[in-house]
Amino acid sequence: MNRKLTRLFAVVSAAAMLASGCGSAASSDNTAQVKGANKEVTIKVFSNLPDRKNGQGLVEQTIIDEYMAENEGVKIEVEALDEEAYKTKFKAYAMDGMPDVVSIWGQPSFLDEVLDAGVLAELNEADYADYGFISGSLEGFKKDGKLYGLPRNTDVQVIYYNQKLFDDNGWSVPASYDDFIALCSDIQAAGITPVAMDGGDGWPMCTFLTDILAKVAGTDYASIVAKAISSGDFTAPEIRKSVEILKECADAGMFQTGFDSQDYGTAMNLFTNGQAAMFAMGSWECSMAKNEDIAEDIRNNIRAFNFPVVDGGKGGDHDIAAWNGGGYAVSASSPVKDEAIKFLNYMYQPTKLSKYGWENGVGMSAQDQSDYLSGDESALQLQVMDMVNDATSVSGTPINDCGPATFKTCIESEIQGVANGSTSIDDFLARLGEACK
Numbered sequence: 001m002n003r004k005l006t007r008l009f010a011v012v013s014a015a016a017m018l019a020s021g022c023g024s025a026a027s028s029d030n031t032a033q034v035k036g037a038n039k040e041v042t043i044k045v046f047s048n049l050p051d052r053k054n055g056q057g058l059v060e061q062t063i064i065d066e067y068m069a070e071n072e073g074v075k076i077e078v079e080a081l082d083e084e085a086y087k088t089k090f091k092a093y094a095m096d097g098m099p100d101v102v103s104i105w106g107q108p109s110f111l112d113e114v115l116d117a118g119v120l121a122e123l124n125e126a127d128y129a130d131y132g133f134i135s136g137s138l139e140g141f142k143k144d145g146k147l148y149g150l151p152r153n154t155d156v157q158v159i160y161y162n163q164k165l166f167d168d169n170g171w172s173v174p175a176s177y178d179d180f181i182a183l184c185s186d187i188q189a190a191g192i193t194p195v196a197m198d199g200g201d202g203w204p205m206c207t208f209l210t211d212i213l214a215k216v217a218g219t220d221y222a223s224i225v226a227k228a229i230s231s232g233d234f235t236a237p238e239i240r241k242s243v244e245i246l247k248e249c250a251d252a253g254m255f256q257t258g259f260d261s262q263d264y265g266t267a268m269n270l271f272t273n274g275q276a277a278m279f280a281m282g283s284w285e286c287s288m289a290k291n292e293d294i295a296e297d298i299r300n301n302i303r304a305f306n307f308p309v310v311d312g313g314k315g316g317d318h319d320i321a322a323w324n325g326g327g328y329a330v331s332a333s334s335p336v337k338d339e340a341i342k343f344l345n346y347m348y349q350p351t352k353l354s355k356y357g358w359e360n361g362v363g364m365s366a367q368d369q370s371d372y373l374s375g376d377e378s379a380l381q382l383q384v385m386d387m388v389n390d391a392t393s394v395s396g397t398p399i400n401d402c403g404p405a406t407f408k409t410c411i412e413s414e415i416q417g418v419a420n421g422s423t424s425i426d427d428f429l430a431r432l433g434e435a436c437k
Contacts, residue, residue: 041339042075044099048086048326052078055287056152059356063347074339082264084201094119098331100340104149105326106140107401109408111149120148121330121337123344132350132368137324140397149329150348151366152357156283156384157211157321157398158304159195164297165277177215177245177310184254187277196276197255198267202412205246205419206400208280211307211321213242214395218314221395229403232433238314243418243425245310250419260416274298282325283363289378290361302380306387320387322394324366364388403436410435 045064049057057080064076079099081089086103087110093099098119104111114120125138125147134154141149166172169190174180184194198204210221217224217238228234249255256262256270271279272294279285288294289302306320328347330340347353354367359374361381377385388394400411414431417423423431 040073040075041336042077043101043336043340043343045076045078046086046090046093046099046102047078047080048083048103050080050082052080054291054293055360056284056357056362059353059360059362060347062356063352066352067343067346074343076343083203097333100331100334100336101344102329102331103326104141104329105401106149106151106324107397109401109403109405111141111143113405115143115148119332121332121334121341123147123150123330123341127345128348131348132354134324134366134368137366140324141327141329149327150344151324151327152353153284153325153327154364154366154388155323155325156306156364156387157207158281158283158306158384158387160271160279160281160285160288160302160304160380162271162274162277162298162301163303164301165192165274171277173305174308176308180308181248181252181254184249184252188253193256193270193276195249195254195256195278195280196267196270197259197280198262198264199255199259199416199419200261200263200266202415203398203400204264204267204281205415206411207282207321207398208307209242209246209415210395210398210400212245212310213238213399214319214321214393215307215310215315216242216245216313218316218319219393220314222397225399225402228433229407229436232436234429234432240425240429241310241313243428246415246419247421247425251421260420272298283384284325286363286378286380286384287361289380304380304383304387316392318390318392320391320394321398322388322391323397327366407432407435 047057047060049055049060051057052061061078064078068074068076090102093102094114094117104114104120128138128150133151137151137154138147141147141151161173169186171183171186174183187194197208213225214221220238224236224238228236228239250259256267256276259267267279268281268285270276272288274295283304289299291299306317309315309317328344330337330344334340348367350367350371354365354369355372357363357365358369358372361378364385400408411432414423414428418425418428
C-alpha cells in the first residue's frame with residue numbers, strides 16, 4: 001500500500017479521536033496459561049460474522065481452524081450473530097461476563113462505554129510493531145494511550161452497481177448528484193429498483209448520509225460533526241443540506257418500496273438477484289465478486305462508485321467516506337486470557353487475516369496488503385483499492401458513531417422517519433441535538 005494511503009489514514013484516525021473517551025483494564029503477557037500442564041484450553045469467540053462460508057466469516061473460520069490444527073489441546077468455540085443481534089447480546093455479555101475473544105468497533109459510540117466498564121484486556125502495542133498496521137489505524141482502539149483492540153478493516157462507503165445491466169441499458173456511472181437522480185429515474189422506468197437500501201437497521205442509511213456529507217462538507221466533515229455533537233446543535237448548513245439530499249433520494253424513488261423496514265439480507269438479495277441495479281453498502285462486501293452463491297453473470301459484473309459530487313459542495317470526486325472499522329479484543333475477565341491474546345496475535349499475523357482477506361476479495365485490511373497483489377484480484381477489489389489510493393481526503397468515523405451511545409441510538413432510529421417524510425428535517429435535527437445533551 002503506498003505512502004499516500006498511509007498518510008490518508010492518519011486523517012481517519014484523527015477524525016476518530018475527535019470524540020474519543022477513556023478507560024482502563026489489566027495488561028497481560030502473551031504466553032499460554034495451561035497448555036504446559038496438558039490441559040485442554042477452550043477459547044470462546046463471539047463474532048458478528050454469521051456467514052462462515054463466504055467473505056470475512058470464511059477468513060475468520062479458516063484462521064480458527066488453522067490455529068486449532070497447530071495448537072494441540074486448544075479448542076475454539078464460535079458464537080456468530082448478525083450485527084444488530086450481536087450488539088444486543090454484547091451488552092448482555094458486558095454485564096454477565098464476556099466470551100474470551102469478541103468483535104468490537106473502534107468508534108466512540110461503541111467503544112467508550114465498553115472501556116469505561118473495564119471489560120476489555122489491555123494489549124501490548126509493542127507486539128504489533130511489525131504487523132504492518134496502517135499509520136493511525138490503532139488510535140480508535142486506544143484509551144489514555146493504552147491499546148485495547150485491533151482493527152480488522154479499512155472501510156469505504158460505496159455504491160455497488162451491476163456493470164452488465166448498465167451496459168445493456170446504456171446507463172453510465174453518474175458524474176454528479178443531478179446525474180444520479182436522472183439515472184435512477186431511467187432505471188425506474190425500466191421496471192428495476194435503482195438502489196437497494198438496508199433502511200431497517202438504521203446504520204447503513206447513516207453511512208450513506210456520511211458519504212453525502214463528505215461531498216457537501218469536504219475536508220470540513222470531521223470538524224462540523226464534532227462541533228454539532230459537542231454543542232448539541234445540528235443546524236450547520238452542511239448537515240441540513242446533506243439530510244435534504246437524503247430525503248430527496250428517497251422521494252425520487254431511489255430505494256425499494258419498504259426500504260425503511262427492510263434489513264441487510266433483503267437489500268443484498270435484491271441486488272445479487274438482479275432486481276436492483278445498485279446497492280448502497282461498505283467495501284466489506286467486495287467479496288460478492290467471488291461468492292459462487294451469486295450468479296456468475298452478476299458477480300463478475302459488480303463494480304462500485306462513491307456518492308457523486310454535489311453542486312455547490314466542498315467535496316470533490318476523490319473526497320470519500322472511509323474509516324477504520326470493526327476489529328477484535330480480548331475479555332479482561334477471560335479465564336484463558338493469555339491464550340486468547342496469543343490467538344488474537346496469531347490471527348493478526350500479516351500472513352493470516354490481512355492476506356486471507358485480500359485473497360478472498362473481502363475488501364481492504366487495516367494492515368498493509370501490498371505484498372499480496374497477485375494479478376488474480378477481482379476488478380471490483382482493484383477498483384475499491386484505487387478509490388482509496390486516489391483519495392484526496394477521507395471522512396473518518398461515520399456520523400452515527402461519532403457521539404455518545406444515546407446519539408447513535410437516536411440517529412439510527414430517527415433517520416428512517418426523515419427519509420420517508422414522517423419526520424420533518426427540523427424535528428430530526430433537533431432530536432439529534434437533544435440526544436447529545
